[in-house]
Amino acid sequence: MTFSDIAAIDSHAHFGTYLHADPLISEFSSGAAAEVTERARRCGIEWTIASPLDGLLPRGRGQDVVAANDAAFALVPRVPGLLQYVIVNPLQPATYDQARRMLQAPWCVGIKIHPEEHDYRISDHGEALFSFFEEVGAAVMTHSGCPNSLPAAFVPFADRHPGARVLLAHLGNGNGDQGRVDLQVRAVQSARHGNLWVDTSSARSILPRLVEWAVRELGPERLLFGSDTPLYHVALQRARIEAAEIPAEAKRLIFRENARRFFRLDRLPAAFSP
Numbered sequence: 634m635t636f637s638d639i640a641a642i643d644s645h646a647h648f649g650t651y652l653h654a655d656p657l658i659s660e661f662s663s664g665a666a667a668e669v670t671e672r673a674r675r676c677g678i679e680w681t682i683a684s685p686l687d688g689l690l691p692r693g694r695g696q697d698v699v700a701a702n703d704a705a706f707a708l709v710p711r712v713p714g715l716l717q718y719v720i721v722n723p724l725q726p727a728t729y730d731q732a733r734r735m736l737q738a739p740w741c742v743g744i745k746i747h748p749e750e751h752d753y754r755i756s757d758h759g760e761a762l763f764s765f766f767e768e769v770g771a772a773v774m775t776h777s778g779c780p781n782s783l784p785a786a787f788v789p790f791a792d793r794h795p796g797a798r799v800l801l802a803h804l805g806n807g808n809g810d811q812g813r814v815d816l817q818v819r820a821v822q823s824a825r826h827g828n829l830w831v832d833t834s835s836a837r838s839i840l841p842r843l844v845e846w847a848v849r850e851l852g853p854e855r856l857l858f859g860s861d862t863p864l865y866h867v868a869l870q871r872a873r874i875e876a877a878e879i880p881a882e883a884k885r886l887i888f889r890e891n892a893r894r895f896f897r898l899d900r901l902p903a904a905f906s907p
Contacts, residue, residue, distance in 0.1 A: 636875055639885055640679035642892035643867065645774060645802055645834040645859025648715075649686035664863030670714040676868040679889075682774075682896065683709075684718040684745040692750050698722045702731055710740045716896075718745035718774060721765070723758040729765055736771050742896045743772035748781035755782050759790035766797035772896045773799045774832070777817060778806030784820030787829065795826035798895065800857060804847055805837025814843060818850050830895060832859030833874060833887065844877045853883035857891050 648669045651662035664672075666683070673681045688701030698720050709717040719735045721728045721744050735741040746762060748755045755762075755775075766773050777784045784801050791797060801820060807813035817831040831847070833856060838844060847856060860870035874887055893899065 636677045636871060637884070637888075639677065639888045641677055641858055641871065641888040642896075642898070643673060643678050643681045643860050643862065644800060644857040644892050644896070645832050646673075646681045646683040646862045646867075647686045647689075647864065648683050650690075651686055651864060652690045662864045666708055666712045666715055669863055669867075670712055672862065672867050674714060676871045678867065678871070679714065680716055680892075680898070681714055681862070682716045682718060682742060682892075684720050688720040688722075689747050689750040692752065694724060694752050696722070696751070698725050698728050698751075699731055702728065702735065706735055706738070706741065710738075715740075717741045718743050720745045720747070721762070722746070722751045723761055724751060724753055732765075732771075733769060736769055739901055742898065742901075743774060744769075746773065746775045749776055749779045753781060754786075755790075756786045759787065760793075763790040763794040763797045763799075766799065767794045770796065773797065774802060775799060776803065777801040777820075778803050778808055778810075780809040783809050784816040785823075788820050788823050791824045791828050792826065795828055798828050798830070800830045800832055800895065802832050802859060802861075803835040803837070804831050804833050804856070805835045805840065805843050814840070818847050821851055821855050830855050830857055830891070832857045834859030834861035834865065834870065836865070838870065838873050844873065845879055848877075848879050848883055848887075853879065853886040854891060856887045857895060858888045 648666040653659045685701045685705040688698045719732045805814040821829045860867040
């Protein structure tokens, strides 16, 4: 399969071992960092922004997020094409200071939060998190669409903290609200300061017209390409945007330009390249 010449940026990826009750699903959904970036390279992705799965799983409150961040911080600069999210878990306060330190490195370009895997409600911890996001000025990506992370629950915090910029993952995911597909788009529309975005990393993205509808509702400037690799196949996720019935310039924005601005990747040192 051939892809366009746009050097894409994948704003939503992971590496490591996925944990599932079915061992085959665990096997299929796992991927070492080098495997993740090699798959990305083969479908024209220049940068993959990833968090370690062992900082998110198993679901609940048992992860050692600090250790997972430390391991990722040492690994990522050795893997061409890979950039890091530092995971912040409000139930592990040490991750705040860890993020302050790691965000100084050129390869650590954002913060990842996951209310579902870490088992807290954004409505209970959003004030502390968004205050921190404003303080450090970093790009943030969050899981969204499940009971602890309904997109509408992020809006009051975004409105109170205009300096925060947050990417809601999983366009169309509505597992926490009767399977609705419009939750992320409506949240982005309702944020008063325009400081919410949405990524395309969702099984729902394969629905005909969903991506196209999101572009009509939001404009292409509010969508970022994300694959959720290795849980999903990165080439399939890219192909969905390639085949979308939207203008070529909208695809360039979604694949690359929006992420370049959102993560401020122009600040990367010239020597630090895939």
